[in-house]
Amino acid sequence: MIDKFERIKLGHFPTPIEYLKNITEHLNGPQIYIKRDDCTGLATGGNKTRKLEFLMPDAIKNQADLVVTVGAVQSNHTRQTAAACAILGLKCLIVLEQRLTDAPSTYMTSGNVFLDKLFGAEVILCPSEKDVKEYATEIMAERKNQGANPYYIPVGGSNHIGELGYVECMREIIEYDKDNSLTHIVLATGSGGTHSGSVAGKTYYKNDVKIVGISVKDKKNDQEEKVFKLAKTACDYINCDQPKREDVFVFDNYVGGGYGVPTEGMKEAVKLMATKEAILLDPVYSGKGFDGLMDLVSKKYFKDTDKLLFIHTGGAVSLSAYEWAF
Numbered sequence: 001m002i003d004k005f006e007r008i009k010l011g012h013f014p015t016p017i018e019y020l021k022n023i024t025e026h027l028n029g030p031q032i033y034i035k036r037d038d039c040t041g042l043a044t045g046g047n048k049t050r051k052l053e054f055l056m057p058d059a060i061k062n063q064a065d066l067v068v069t070v071g072a073v074q075s076n077h078t079r080q081t082a083a084a085c086a087i088l089g090l091k092c093l094i095v096l097e098q099r100l101t102d103a104p105s106t107y108m109t110s111g112n113v114f115l116d117k118l119f120g121a122e123v124i125l126c127p128s129e130k131d132v133k134e135y136a137t138e139i140m141a142e143r144k145n146q147g148a149n150p151y152y153i154p155v156g157g158s159n160h161i162g163e164l165g166y167v168e169c170m171r172e173i174i175e176y177d178k179d180n181s182l183t184h185i186v187l188a189t190g191s192g193g194t195h196s197g198s199v200a201g202k203t204y205y206k207n208d209v210k211i212v213g214i215s216v217k218d219k220k221n222d223q224e225e226k227v228f229k230l231a232k233t234a235c236d237y238i239n240c241d242q243p244k245r246e247d248v249f250v251f252d253n254y255v256g257g258g259y260g261v262p263t264e265g266m267k268e269a270v271k272l273m274a275t276k277e278a279i280l281l282d283p284v285y286s287g288k289g290f291d292g293l294m295d296l297v298s299k300k301y302f303k304d305t306d307k308l309l310f311i312h313t314g315g316a317v318s319l320s321a322y323e324w325a326f
């Protein structure tokens with residue numbers, strides 16, 4: 001059982017699963033449900049809260065006094081990490097990477113960046129010529145010299161420990177789906193831990209729901225290999241059978257111009273979910289993820305008798321930083 005792994009409560013779990021009645025009628029295909037991981041509760045919520053519930057105990061076990069992590073400028077992961085550190089009385093240092101080059105100044109200062117600072121984190125922008133992970137490593141070495149004991153959380157909190165959060169999410173889903181009627185889970189996949197933890201959870205609990213990842217950055221094969229590798233490390237860590245390669249499945253045709261670059265499909269998905277269900281998707285992840293879901297429904301990828309669960313991974317905080325895109 002994953003109960004044996006240390007966990008600190010940071011959010012409200014289990015998150016609700018709701019039926020998207022209006023969207024289902026509008027799309028006129030399979031039934032569509034939503035897992036409200038945008039409502040995990042920590043600092044406006046999101047998927048990283050689940051990962052941090054397992055990562056933060058590891059930082060404490062390592063006697064860290066400084067948590068260091070990295071992300072894109074409008075990273076939801078860094079915002080939730082800053083919030084977790086505030087609760088636990090740890091210092092937080094965030095190194096942000098500028099992946100959008102022609103974004104207006106609100107993108108650089110509002111939304112998640114503003115909240116990172118509000119939660120008391122130190123925020124450093126990575127110079128464009130440097131690799132963000134290498135730069136963070138340099139800064140950590142400096143801080144160590146000055147007497148700090150830093151703990152590094154990789155981008156998106158995606159490692160064998162963070163993935164436990166989505167093994168746990170799968171437990172919640174399977175418990176909810178008592179009659180085993182869910183056919184597909186659809187989610188946005190970025191640094192990969194949400195997707196890989198779900199695949200590891202499916203493997204661990206021997207469930208046969210299909211998991212469909214919608215890439216927000218990388219090409220299909222790269223993303224699938226990254227997720228598969230992560231799923232293997234999670235399965236080793238929780239000591240279960242190895243995941244199957246064919247259980248890792250990604251569509252990469254909803255990325256558009258690149259990570260964080262708005263697409264027409266994303267905007268449509270965000271607007272439709274807002275006007276039909278009053279649920280806020282985000283421009284970088286869940287908006288593109290739901291665009292993928294809608295497009296696949298319209299292309300009859302799913303049967304009308306299928307039952308889909310979209311995992312809403314959060315991120316609506318960055319909508320204000322993307323007002324210009326709408």
Ligand SMILES: *Cc1c(COP(=O)(O)O)cnc(C)c1O
Pocket residue numbers: 046047048075076077156158188189190191192193194195282285286313314315316
């Ligand atoms: C980080 C994030 C994702 C992607 O999760 P990964 O585990 O990094 O693949 C999806 N949605 C939102 C809102 C996120 O912040």
